[in-house]
Every structure is written in C-alpha cells, then in structure tokens.
C-alpha cells in the first residue's frame with residue numbers, strides 16, 4: 038500500500054513538473070497583416086485605430102476597457118489601458134491585459150504609427166504573456182489611398198502554438214476586415 042501511494046505521488050509530481058514546463062517554455066512568434074484603403078488619407082484610419090474605444094468595433098473579442106493614463110499632443114501621444122478580452126477559440130478563459138500605446142505622426146512624409154506593448158494575464162494574474170504591435174499607415178505612391186500594415190510579435194507557450202496562431206490570425210483578420218468596411222466609401 039505504502040509503495041503504491043509513493044508511486045502515485047511521484048507520477049503526480051512528474052505530471053505537474055511536465056505541465057509547468059510546457060507553460061513556462063514560451064517562444065516568440067511574428068504575424069504580419071495589411072490592408073489597402075482606396076481614396077483615404079492615412080491619417081484617417083490612424084486616428085480611428087488610435088482611439089481605443091474604436092477597438093471594440095474592430096476587435097469584438099475585447100469586452101471592456103478603461104484608460105488609465107494619457108499624455109502628449111496630437112503629433113505624439115501616449116496612453117495606457119486595461120482591458121478584458123474573451124478569446125474566440127477559448128471563450129471559457131477571459132483574460133486581463135494591460136497595454137501601453139505610443140501614437141506618432143510624421144505629417145511631412147504622411148507616415149503614421151501606433152506602437153503598443155501588451156501584457157496579457159490569465160489564471161488570476163499568475164500567468165502573463167507579452168506582445169508588441171507596430172501599426173503603420175502610409176500614403177501610397179501609386180494609387181490614391183492608405184497602406185495599413187501591422188506587425189505583431191507575440192509570446193506563446195510552445196505547445197499551444199497552433200492555438201495562439203489561430204487566435205492571432207482570427208483577431209488580426211477581423212481587425213483588417215472591419216477597418217476595410219469602415220473606410221470603404
């Protein structure tokens with residue numbers, strides 16, 4: 038009896054260590070997405086995306102948010118936000134995120150940036166992952182319109198890679214699609 042119990046305990050311990058290891062071993066991944074908006078000046082989608090209250094329209098996985106800090110002026114401003122999101126491929130696990138945004142404009146070259154760093158936590162903030170996004174809006178040199186490109190670097194536990202990829206792909210696709218809908222005149 039005694040030995041059986043010990044074996045069970047050892048197996049339990051090994052399983053805990055393996056699952057901890059699976060979650061701790063994170064890797065960095067990249068995703069790029071873009072959309073072209075005809076007959077739109079790049080500062081229009083830039084202003085729209087920079088306003089976090091429009092993010093709920095662009096990305097319906099965001100449930101609610103609050104702005105926690107703000108500073109700067111029209112050409113360079115920063116804000117921080119806390120938001121909750123419901124992952125579309127894992128709706129049972131709402132997670133909390135904190136994000137810091139930097140919004141910059143270069144009016145001479147008609148290039149506009151939204152840079153953001155996100156810390157997304159789950160399991161009552163015990164487990165957090167980081168991601169970084171650079172959203173660039175520039176004036177097309179050939180066709181009248183705005184080229185909108187986003188590059189995201191995100192962390193994901195290696196064993197959940199397919200899940201993270203699907204989630205990021207789904208969200209970013211929605212955002213670009215909704216942006217296109219919003220600015221189709």
Ligand SMILES: *[C@@H]1O[C@H](CO)[C@@H](O)[C@H](O)[C@H]1NC(C)=O
Pocket residue numbers: 108109110113114115139
């Ligand atoms: C915005 O944040 C960056 C990085 O934290 C900082 O270097 C910059 O001075 C801030 N700008 C404004 C306008 O608050």
Ligand SMILES: *[C@@H]1O[C@H](CO)[C@@H](O)[C@H](O)[C@H]1NC(C)=O
Pocket residue numbers: 100101102103119120121
């Ligand atoms: C969003 O709503 C949930 C549930 O009502 C709440 O627990 C959470 O604190 C809210 N998040 C923010 C950023 O307001």
Ligand SMILES: *[C@@H]1O[C@H](CO)[C@@H](O)[C@H](O)[C@H]1NC(C)=O
Pocket residue numbers: 175176177178184
């Ligand atoms: C337009 O041309 C400028 C100068 O050559 C370049 O820096 C910019 O990236 C080009 N814009 C696009 C959208 O290709």
